[in-house]
Amino acid sequence: MLTTKEISRWTSLVLLILVLNLTSIQGQDKQGYQRPPEAIAKLIDAPSTPSVSIDSKAEWMLLMERPGYPSIEEVASKELRIGGTRINPATNGRSRASHMTGLKLKNIASGKELNFSGMPAKPQIANVSWSNDETKIAFTNTTANGIELWVADVNTQKAKRLLGAVINNAYVSAFDWMPNNTHLLVSTIKDGRGAAPEKPAAPKGPVLQETSGAKAASRTYQDLLKNPYDEELFEYFTTVQLKKVDLNGKATKVGSPAIIKGYSISPDGGHILVQTIQKPFSYLVPGSRFPFKYEVWDAAGNMVKLMGHVPLDEVRPNGFDATRLGRRSMSWRADKPSTLYWAEAADGGDPKTKTNVRDHVFMQDAPFMDAPTKIASTSLRYSFINWGDDNRAILNQRWWAKRMDRRTLINPANPDGEGEVIIDRNTSDRYSDPGNPMTEKNEYGWYVLKMDKGNLFMRSTGGSTEGDRPYLSKFNVKTKKQEILFRSEAPYYERTIDIISKKADKIITLRESEKEPPNYFIRDLKKGTLTAISDFPHPQPDLIEVNKEIIKYKREDGVDLTAVLYTPAGYDKNSDGPLPVLMWAYPREYKSAKNAAQVKGTPYSFTRVSSGSPIFWVLRGYAVMTNTEMPIIGEDEKEPNDSFREQLVMNAKAAIDKIVGMGVGDRNKIGVGGHSYGAFMTANLLAHSDLFAAGIARSGAYNRTLTPFGFQREERTYWEAPDLYNYMSPFMHADKVNEPLLLIHGEADNNSGTFPIQSIRFYNAVKGHGGTAKLVMLPDESHGYRAKESIMHMLYEMDTWLEKHVKKAVTKPEGASINSKGK
16 A cells, blocks of 8 residues: 555646646647737738729729638648749649639719629639720639639629639739730640649759859849759749630630740730740749740731840849840830830940940831831930830939939930930939829820820829828929929828829829728819719728827937837827837938938828738837838948948937937837848847847848848948948847847748748847847748738737837846947
8 A cells, every 4th residue: 555655745746747738738729829919909800991993984993802811721722932933733823812802893973883793602803904995804713723714894794704724824914905805815724734743752863053154143032943843843834825715705826835924915916925934944043034035926826026035144243233135124115006115235234334325225116027226225224114105205214323213205206316304313312203104095005194295294202391292293394394283281191093084184082191091082173172982981990099190300410310100099198108119110221311311101191000010009008110210321432231230220219219208108118120121120229239128020131141142222242241241140249139039930931031041040049149039930921921820920929029028128228329239
């Protein structure tokens, strides 16, 4: 028999085992997806506002119903990550694509909403497109085993399926309307394709790559081809058979199967410009830079002319103003029946070449037998052309290094003419931005410049010292002066969507305010009337009484800064005292302190909280600073990043001093966070200052030696500026991170540079030096998170971190100087 002492010992042991098992079970439960507090969760559960498309005559509004966030089961569906793209092998479409769950018509004159009959039972709608005459609407519907083609009739409100699950939307667009409005040109799976290639049981040999002296600097692309099996899969899923399909579903083959990266039908419908990818493929760059041919086919798919053969684009000069050799940006003139135009580099594509001519622009008429005509040369890098008519077009050129935007009015009928520069500005100067030209449909159904004699109609965001005040103007191309036709006025934020009268005295606008959600209106400028044509309700009413304002302040070197401040409903700093603060930001580079200081945003825009927003925490008792300006400035010969850390800390200190000085923020309880480059910023602030109680960094990159050929807007390579890369990399300074840091990253991040290993290694570095950190890896999520479970869990982790390390923080930061942690 057991003694009393032995019985007691065994009883204690059993109880200990039970406690350990219970603890283990509880620990395992904590490993599952968690839900944040209800004040946060209900904003994610809020219904989505429909997307809107309005026809050019303002007769019909198409309402496209959007579902909520997809489930983790949907996001985790099998996908192929090959050639720089992601493909759903079950549907032969793009993986992670967004879908709509319904289409509805609204007659703008009567306000009556009409449903389409004959719609798919469980629609997953995408690729919605009006016919040129706007009497039909084509769309795709994704099923479990493929993508179908559907069409809906605007007049009868009837929908029908044209093709079964044979659409190939893996790499190229699903379809395009033919100009006759009775046929569509459709990308389909090759007939008799057979089963997908099977992965070999064993490799057939090593994977080989070889270089022979040519410089081939490239960014850190992801999802690249890795082996011959990937090559087989890429070719299998991206090979397309174009077909012409009528409105009864009768399909006719157009051309032969090919790996097509893009196609475009000429305005008159007589020709098709097709870009066909060729071999060899590359393991170094994505499919968009594989060799390809520009081919012109007739409407039946017969080859008319090979317009160019572009080789593999692995070897390119370094820099954002660099480009490849050969013909590029080839497209149809919008104002001609069948005329192609394109650009060619005149400087070898190298921005370091000293020259007054960077690019030449050519055009060529069908049947493409005569020599191409040069219509312009550019002193900056060619960007695009806005076509008007025979005698008027706008040539757009840019130069990133100097933030230059130049637009020239050219006469295509007189290619020997000089052209007249009508806009020459710095792209970072918001206050001088006249906007972009408004367009209208021509006889081909293509959009061309809307002009009134010598005037363009321009739509601008309207940057000003009061914030953004969008406007519509007449821009005189001779005097370069603008006549404002309409401008947004406080307390509304209202922007022009379309001009619906010949004299531009009647427009469609999208208007919102701090408390009112965006809705569409017809504004009669002549009569001074405003008529609502939509009435979308507030999707998140809990935010109605939240306070919002733009705050202005200066950093210590005199640069003006702004942030958008949110405080809880009913908050009174005099009676409630200072609040814990969440500061959310994203650094941006400038070559001008004056431009960096300009006011951005507006206090009158509607607040709708999306999954990545920090505004959730205003409902949890925090003051939230969003769009907190973090300019990194390098004027003249200085580069912005040369003093990145110092400027970052100056920006943060100025923001903190402002909110504390207002009596709104508690200096001891301020957290900082950001996504992507904002995460990089957060890690640097924790490493090089003691300003914050804690930080949250989502989907960031922390070791810049892993992006050695440049990152963000930094053009210099690691080998050109090794000290800079080490200076800017928080990974190299992980020993200085002595504030709690929450790292969140998607396990399937495909953004250039932000490999998941970045967060994993940085967490290990902080942990290895005794820091406080937590790493959250979200399964199957990319750079931005999509699954509802992932989003809820992200918000749970962020809320838990802020409550523990910010709201309950008691330790006063040691100092505000960058030198507090050394250099």
